[in-house]
Amino acid sequence: MASTRLERRSGEERTATIEALRERLRGMQQAVPATAPTVDDAAPAGLDEVVRTLRPGAAHSIQSRSLALACLGAALPAGAWGAIVGMPDLGIEAARDLGVPIDRIALVPQPGRAWLDAVxxxxEAMPVVLAASPARVTPTEAARLAARLRQASSTLLVVGEWPNAATVVRSVRAEWQGLADGDGRIAAGSLLVEAAAGGAPRRARIPIAGRPAVELEEEQSLRLPAA
Structure with missing residues (x-):
């Protein structure tokens, strides 16, 4: 399978896809100075603990797409634009339910081999970018992108594995209340999440609204209150 590549090319040598992307960014906003992710006041309890581990200027691996979307919505500074890359099947309403401000999100559904250049x-223009991990990224390519992230002080959330990720966030288990011996109606629930950033993993418990909803990739279900 072909590798995505991030090459040091001049502006004239960039692909038409990247040039069009840059033009769109210039039309949407001025570059937003990035600071440490600021947690949305409406974010559910527990999610703020996860977001605070996601330092700017680095790439972070999140093992569930739904959890990554919730982190994107909670981490975007007020009024800032963000981006979602490589998710052609993204459900707009589902993303909105997870707190993503869709009206301030640039979507690049199919970047193809330009994945790394697009990200x-x-x-360079947005404080938080969420991207589905491409088929293959070498440690060298990941290190080159990491240098660009540090220079821009931007936070990259990658759904899936990522070489030398600064933080790895995964869901441990979902717990439901209201069930008794296999029957009854679910009244509430919570998702136990683990964030590992070099030291001992930190755990947070995030409330799940009402009932199980869309699948957390291959894991449990998650429906966070809208941020």
Whole structure:
């Protein structure tokens, strides 16, 4: 399978896809100075603990797409634009339910071989970028992108594995209340999440609204209150 590549090319040598992307970014906003992710006041309890581990200027691996979307919505500074890359099947309403401000999100559904260039270009203009991990990224390519993230002080959330990720966030288990011996109606629930950033993993418990909803990739279900 072909590798995505991030090459040091001049502006004239960039692909038409990247040039069009840059033009769109210039039309949407001025570059937003990025600071440490600021948690949305409406974010559910527990999610703020996860978001605070996601330092700017680095790439973070999140093992569930739904959890990554919730982190994107909670981490975006008020009024800032963010981006979602490589998710052609993204459900807009589902993303909105997870707290993503869709009206301030640049979507690049199918970047193809320009994945790394697209992410790097977006990170230069936006404080938080969410991207589905491409088929293959070498440690060298990941290190080159990491340098671009540090320069822009941008936060990259990658759904899936990522070489030398600064933080790895995964859901441990979902717990439901209201069931008794296999029957009854679910009244409430919570998702136990683990964030590992070099030291001992930190755990947070995030409330799940009402009932199980869409699947957390291959894991449990998650429906967070809208942020």
């Amino acid at each position: 790097a270009s977006l990170a």
